[in-house]
Amino acid sequence: MTALHTNPLFDRLADAERILVAGAGGGFDVYAGLPIALSLLHQGKEVLLANLSFSHLAGLPLADWAAPDLATITPRTAPHQTYFPERTLARWLEAHDYPATVYAFPQTGVQPLRAAYRALIVLHRIDAVVLVDGGTDILMRGDEAGLGTPEEDLTSVAALAALDDVPCRLVVSVGFGVDAYHGVSHALVLENIAALEREGAYLGAFSIPRATREGALFLDAVAHAQEHTPDRPSIVSGSIAAAVRGSFGDVQFTTRTSGSELFVNPLMSLCFAFDLPGLAARCLYLDRIEDTHLMRQVHSRIAEFREDLIPRPARRIPH
Structure with a gap:
């Protein structure tokens, strides 16, 4: 049993x-894991970074592929x-003297x-x-009124759920509240977390303070990403970074959110940290996407699952 003064995630x-x-979910999701990755690196661990990618990978040369569907990205990959x-x-990792390979x-x-x-795990003996x-849409089990955009997230969960030879598989959700504009009821998120606690799969939560080395580096990495992706800055990473800085309310940092009211x-x-097998066991449609080979199959299987479903209605957090 973990002691109160230790962190259950890092204890695992x-x-x-x-x-x-x-x-898990594409885009800039890997940035949400950067504070944890940096903390582990600073503890002397060997850490690799990977991301389900929305980038155009199809045009990469054969030399950039470590295995089928596993691209090796460096600071000099696809400069165009x-x-x-x-x-x-x-590129940010290289500028800060960290290992500068990110798998996609x-x-x-x-x-x-x-x-x-599996290929990446074997290659590096993970x-x-x-x-x-x-x-938070990775925490949706499928019967909620709004799921957000769970297809990529739950494809990642399903892919890892069967890799039993990896002794430790964890899930971390960062950015509570950011999925409201995708129809996620965060009262239902809290209800799901409570259920995961009862089942022994919830490992607690911890913050990313800006006064920590990792918090400051995370803010620097997000600012760097915003500078170098001005046309499509990440709403999620930008919102998390704004929260780490202590901002509050309708904090607008990109025209992509103009017309929407944010609640940083x-x-x-x-x-929020979880045991991955325990989280996977609660997803009601994971078996339906198990044999998929294409992302559009995942989309259609989830849609089919929800056709005759009577969803749990969205709830409001009392105020």
Whole structure:
């Protein structure tokens, strides 16, 4: 049993030597895992970074592929591409003297993504995986009124759920409240977390203070990404960074959110941690996407699952 003065997530990772921190949902999700990755690096762990990618990977030369559906991204990969979060992160890592390789998975179904994860795990003898979602839709079990955009997140969960040879598999959700504009009821998120607590899969939460070394570096990395991706800055990473800085309310930092009212708040800087197999066991449609090979199959299987569903209605957090 973990003592109160220790962190359950890092306690689970204490004996791991080679840890993979991976973004679950594409885009800039890997940035949400950066504070944890940096903390592990500063503890002397070997840490690899990976991301389910929205970047254009199809045009990369054969030499950039470590295995099928597993691209190796460095600071010099595809210099002509303007939107490339994995390369942007690799450049920031290099500038700060950290290992500057970020692996990228193209958008596929569960089966090829699992094979790519397995190849990466074998290649680097990974003994722990931390899957990170920038947002909370990874916590949706499928019967909620609004799921947000769970397809990529739950494809990642399903891919890793069957890799039993990795002794430690964890999920971290960062950015509580950011998915409200995607229809997620955060009262239902809290209800789901409570259920995961009862089942022993919730490992508690901790914040990313800006006064820590990792918090300050995270803010610097997000600012760097915003500078180098001015046309498509990450709303999620920007919101989390604003919360880490202590901003509150309708904090507008990109024209992408013009016309929407944001609610940046301190809960966005909390990292909610979970046991991945326990989280996977609560998803009501995970078996339906198990044999998928394409992301569009994942979309259609989830839609089919919800056709005759009577959803749990959205709830309001009392105020």
